[in-house]
Amino acid sequence: MKTDILIVGTGVGGLFCALNLPEDKKILMITKDETENSDSFLAQGGICMLRGEEDYDSYYEDTMKAGHYENREESVDIMIRSSQEIIRDLVKYGVEFAREDGELIFTREGGHSRPRILFHEDITGEEITRKLLAQVRKRKNVAILEKTTMIDLVCQGNVCYGVVCQKENGELMAVQAGETVLACGGVGGLYEHSTNFPHLTGDGLAVALKNGVELENIDYVQIHPTTLYSRKPGRRFLISESVRGEGAVLYNASHKRFVDELLPRDLLTAAIRRQMEVDHTPYVWLSMEHIPREEILRHFPNIYQRCLEEGYDVTKECIPVVPAQHYFMGGIKVDQDSRTSMEQLYAVGETSCNGVHGANRLASNSLLESLVFAKRSAARIGKELSGIKENAQIFDKLDLSVYEDYEKIKEEYRKSIEEETERMRKRHEQSNYHEVKCG
Numbered sequence: 001m002k003t004d005i006l007i008v009g010t011g012v013g014g015l016f017c018a019l020n021l022p023e024d025k026k027i028l029m030i031t032k033d034e035t036e037n038s039d040s041f042l043a044q045g046g047i048c049m050l051r052g053e054e055d056y057d058s059y060y061e062d063t064m065k066a067g068h069y070e071n072r073e074e075s076v077d078i079m080i081r082s083s084q085e086i087i088r089d090l091v092k093y094g095v096e097f098a099r100e101d102g103e104l105i106f107t108r109e110g111g112h113s114r115p116r117i118l119f120h121e122d123i124t125g126e127e128i129t130r131k132l133l134a135q136v137r138k139r140k141n142v143a144i145l146e147k148t149t150m151i152d153l154v155c156q157g158n159v160c161y162g163v164v165c166q167k168e169n170g171e172l173m174a175v176q177a178g179e180t181v182l183a184c185g186g187v188g189g190l191y192e193h194s195t196n197f198p199h200l201t202g203d204g205l206a207v208a209l210k211n212g213v214e215l216e217n218i219d220y221v222q223i224h225p226t227t228l229y230s231r232k233p234g235r236r237f238l239i240s241e242s243v244r245g246e247g248a249v250l251y252n253a254s255h256k257r258f259v260d261e262l263l264p265r266d267l268l269t270a271a272i273r274r275q276m277e278v279d280h281t282p283y284v285w286l287s288m289e290h291i292p293r294e295e296i297l298r299h300f301p302n303i304y305q306r307c308l309e310e311g312y313d314v315t316k317e318c319i320p321v322v323p324a325q326h327y328f329m330g331g332i333k334v335d336q337d338s339r340t341s342m343e344q345l346y347a348v349g350e351t352s353c354n355g356v357h358g359a360n361r362l363a364s365n366s367l368l369e370s371l372v373f374a375k376r377s378a379a380r381i382g383k384e385l386s387g388i389k390e391n392a393q394i395f396d397k398l399d400l401s402v403y404e405d406y407e408k409i410k411e412e413y414r415k416s417i418e419e420e421t422e423r424m425r426k427r428h429e430q431s432n433y434h435e436v437k438c439g
C-alpha cells in the first residue's frame with residue numbers, strides 16, 4: 001500500500017493534522033482499535049485558552065511552575081499564543097463550548113491562577129474529537145483503517161519510508177509513505193492502574209527506540225490525583241480536576257480536609273498518598289457538598305451518572321478516590337514543527353515531547369498542545385512534500401515474516417521502554433535536574 005502521508009492514530013493529534021494537510025494529497029490514517037477508542041474521547045475537564053493579553057504572563061507562569069520550570073520556553077509561548085486561533089478553528093468545525101448569553105464561559109483547575117478553561121459539560125474531549133472526526137470523514141483524500149496496528153518503522157539511513165502494520169486478522173502489511181506522523185497517544189496501557197485506554201502501550205516510543213529516533217524525558221509520567229476507587233480491574237474512571245476547581249474538597253478518614261485541593265497534580269498526588277499511608281486506607285474521600293446540586297448536574301452529568309452506576313450519589317455523599325497513571329509528559333523528541341530526529345518522520349500529541357509540559361503537565365494543556373503542534377506539523381509537511389525521498393527497493397526486500405510473532409515483539413517493546421525509562425530516571429536523579437518527582 002502507498003500513500004503520500006501516513007498518520008498513525010486517530011485521536012485529536014492525528015485528526016487535526018489530517019485536517020490541516022493539503023487536500024490534494026492522499027492521507028491514510030490507521031488506528032489500533034476502533035476510531036472512537038482514543039484518550040481524546042475521554043478528556044473531561046476542558047481545554048485552555050489565553051483570555052487576553054493581560055492573562056499571558058499568568059498563563060505562562062502557571063504552565064512553567066506546574067512543569068517545575070523544565071518546560072521548553074519557546075514551546076510554551078507558541079502554545080499559549082496559538083490558543084485563540086485553535087479555539088476559533090474548533091468552533092468553525094462545529095465544536096460547542098459552554099456559553100452564557102452567547103459568551104464563552106471559563107472554568108478553573110488545579111495549578112491555574114484564574115479560570116481559563118473552556119469546556120463542554122464534562123465530556124469536552126468527546127465533543128472536540130467527534131466533531132473533528134466528522135470533518136475528517138468528509139475529506140475525500142483521507143482514508144481510515146481501523147484495527148490496524150503499526151508494529152515497526154520502515155527506515156534506512158535515518159530516513160523513514162513508512163511502517164509495517166498488522167491487520168485484525170493477523171495479516172502483515174507494509175505501508176509506503178512520503179511522510180509518516182506518529183500520533184499514537186500515551187503509555188497508560190503499560191500500567192496496572194490508569195485512566196487511559198489499555199491499548200495505548202507507547203508503541204510510538206517502542207518503534208522509535210528500536211530505530212534510533214531520539215526520545216526525551218520518558219520517565220516523566222503524570223499520576224492523576226483523583227480517580228474513582230474501584231476493586232474491579234480495568235481503566236480507572238477520572239474525577240476531573242474541574243470538580244475541585246468548582247469547590248469539591250478532599251477528606252481524610254476522619255472526614256477532615258488535609259490539603260489544598262488545587263495544588264498541581266504531582267504535589268497533590270504526593271499529599272494524597274501520604275494521607276492514605278497515615279490512614280491505612282486505599283483511598284481518600286472527595287466531597288462535592290459545596291457545589292450546588294444543579295451545578296453538578298449541569299457541569300458534571302457524566303461524572304454524576306458514572307458514580308451513580310458505581311453506587312454513589314455525589315449530590316449526597318462522598319466518593320472514594322485514589323491516584324492513577326494518567327498522562328505522559330515525555331516522548332519522542334520533536335522540534336517546534338513536530339519533526340523527530342529522523343527525516344520524514346513526525347510525532348504529535350501525547351506520543352511526542354515538544355517540551356510544553358516540562359516535568360509535569362498543567363491541567364487542560366494537553367488537548368491544546370496536541371492541536372497546536374499537530375497543526376504546525378501539517379504546515380511543515382505541506383512545505384516539505386516536494387522534497388520527499390522515496391525508496392521502493394527497501395520495500396521489495398522487506399521480510400515481513402520477522403514480525404509474525406507479535407506477542408514476542410510486544411514483550412520486547414515493553415521491556416525496552418521499561419529499561420530506557422529507568423535509564424532516564426537515573427540520569428535525571430544523578431544530575432539533580434528534576435527536583436520534585438512526578439507522582
Ligand SMILES: Cc1cc2nc3c(=O)[nH]c(=O)nc-3n(C[C@H](O)[C@H](O)[C@H](O)COP(=O)(O)OP(=O)(O)OC[C@H]3O[C@@H](n4cnc5c(N)ncnc54)[C@H](O)[C@@H]3O)c2cc1C
Nearest residue numbers: 009010011013032039040043045046150185349350366367
Ligand atoms: C480520562 C482522561 C481525561 C483527560 N482529560 C483531559 C482534559 O480535560 N483536558 C486535556 O487537555 N487533556 C485531557 N486528557 C489528556 C488528553 O485527552 C490526551 O493527552 C490527548 O487526547 C492525547 O491525544 P493524542 O491524539 O495524542 O492520543 P489519543 O487520543 O490517545 O490517540 C491515540 C491514537 O493512537 C492509536 N494507536 C496507538 N498505538 C497504535 C499503533 N501501534 N498502531 C496504530 N494506532 C495506534 C490509538 O488507537 C488512538 O487512535 C485526559 C486524558 C484522559 C485519559
